Amino acid sequence: MSLIVQKFGGSSVRDAVRIKNVARIIAETYLQGHDVMVVLSAQGDTTDDLIAKAEEINVHASKREMDMLLATGEQISVALCAMALEAMGLPCVSLAAWQVGIHSTSVHGDARIKKIDPDRIQAELDSHRIVLVTGFQGTNRRGDVTTLGRGGSDTSAVALAAAFHAELCQIYTDVDGVYTADPRLVPDARKLQEITYDEMLELASQGAQVLHNRSVELAKKFRVNLEVLSSLEHKPGTKVKEVAKVEKTNIAGVAKDTSIARVALIGLQHNPGVAFKVFDVLSRKNINVDVILQSIGRENTKDISFTIHKKDLREAEDALNAQKDTLCFDHLETDEHIGKVSIVGAGLMSNSGVAARMFEALYEAGINIQMINTSEIRVSVLLDEEDVNRAVRAIHAKFFDEM
């Protein structure tokens, strides 16, 4: 029988009513004759509630104990959902990550899945039970509980789908698919029927909140067919696969990201290796750098601008200023009021007109571009934060209204 993995996020299981709804979706798939494996997140606000409990006691609690605490959230979800399936008379079993044997690296709070033991799950599937597995967690070589970090349940689902060669991995969320732009911002944004892994990756890293990057990377690596769909509306979602139908527009969507800040080092000595030194300082602090721009300044100095996550800004400033003498720059400037708008599409860079159309849309809207950054399938521009939403609408209209 073909195996389908279904993942439901925290809002999809937030209370008894939602859990019963999830059980109906699972039951329908099971009764169609599929083997079904279900991956669940913690209910609604459970994780936040547990964090609040911890902070009442110790704001500097170790990540090891935090993982031990938070892992209870998904265990509650799988047990409750199993009970809902039992009420429908369906054979099922809930399993925590440690029972399955989901082996992870040791980094508490941000572990990576290394290996999944097939035995227990396979035995349950062979007995025709629906298997419910806790998302977001694993155990390390010490036998301690780890959690996988942001988007961890998506990653659990994809890893299980890969390990058991599932026909399909369905990610149920509170949106019904991947859109050409955020529908809250662009009312006539369209839902994509299909999208490639690479496009999804770029959209995810450019701010589209549907799927977490790591899960898409894993899906791409193991060729797991993904589908993003809504747990509340019964209709097809967006399929993520190796090759997707190319739409006439050449782009899959427009994404925005306003969580970034810009840092500029002004008047750097124009010596070899200076860029390496700058980014080495940041990498040692685990600060991810995105768009980088380097320009020759006056008198044989140069300027380097780059973007980082807003939350890392203070730490980056401190780290760079502490190395001011070694790095030999004149001064440091920062700007938190910027945003990034990107277009993503598989055929984008082989079609030179696409980037030009994007710039044309911004020009027509009177929006100034601060920096430009491109990849094979993406063009990103940095803008004033206040221009971001207008830019998304203008670009979306340019590409999708003229089809």
Added chain:
Amino acid sequence: MSLIVQKFGGSSVRDAVRIKNVARIIAETYLQGHDVMVVLSAQGDTTDDLIAKAEEINVHASKREMDMLLATGEQISVALCAMALEAMGLPCVSLAAWQVGIHSTSVHGDARIKKIDPDRIQAELDSHRIVLVTGFQGTNRRGDVTTLGRGGSDTSAVALAAAFHAELCQIYTDVDGVYTADPRLVPDARKLQEITYDEMLELASQGAQVLHNRSVELAKKFRVNLEVLSSLEHKPGTKVKEVAKVEKTNIAGVAKDTSIARVALIGLQHNPGVAFKVFDVLSRKNINVDVILQSIGRENTKDISFTIHKKDLREAEDALNAQKDTLCFDHLETDEHIGKVSIVGAGLMSNSGVAARMFEALYEAGINIQMINTSEIRVSVLLDEEDVNRAVRAIHAKFFDEM
């Protein structure tokens, strides 16, 4: 170093303030130079809240999934308590039963501990860490989570104390020890410094709520020194051991139990094996029978009276009436308005005056005795429910005011 096991119940860890208080008690013991192992129950109402969540979804949920759900309660407690110890700068580690290797029988909701793996805990103790273990739970041979039933955390603590040859197993509760009677009922009840395992067993099974029977049985079997004390007041509790100092009164205390009901089968045929058949019917329904009285009736028939837990009454009636023809009785009478009062003491039956003094106290108070039942170290009487509290006070006064 000597090992001390400390167990804290749900009310002792019900919120952040109480958890910090528990951490202080643990810290004090650890800083005196002991190895410390801690067993915790779920916080305050957590178990009830989880049961309510389950019942919203499925009132007939399987016990397997119920155990999976409820086991999260203790895991939350141990993680939070570890965080409190971390805040005090103390080395510690929380472990769930599955991490320790607490192997149990397979009966979900009422499992028995079979074996405890020493390796993980020993390694942590060798590293001078305070080890916090989830009470009330184990894993069965399938690797599924089990819970131990009522009083399960006490049993976990005693089993761990036995497995690691602890010097002492301290059971912290919201009372500060074992009293000669319930202090809410008898204001001048006295706290016992020491009590024997057998006395504690009889007191527990006669309605004293301090320690659960199974934990005392286990402590007796493995000669674990127990101490019952309060987590809220810093003073010595009651020690439970093989031999206790004998007090002049010869009795350790007076207990009452009003959770019982009486069943009488009237006009049973006086055939061999009839008593066996009656109690076999009940045993097949897992109904425990306590005081039994058999009397010869008129015309070669007899009557059998016995007490059971009130909650089992309806089921017992149904089961017996269903077998009325096989059991050959005339009719069945029940009485829910009864209670049992017991005196317990190690030297009791070797001192014939003791039972007489108890009956004298009841006679002087004008209280009628319905049935009498005795063991080596206990005398119990069945009374009208409305006489129970008065009987406890009269008997307590007779034994303790005249010392």
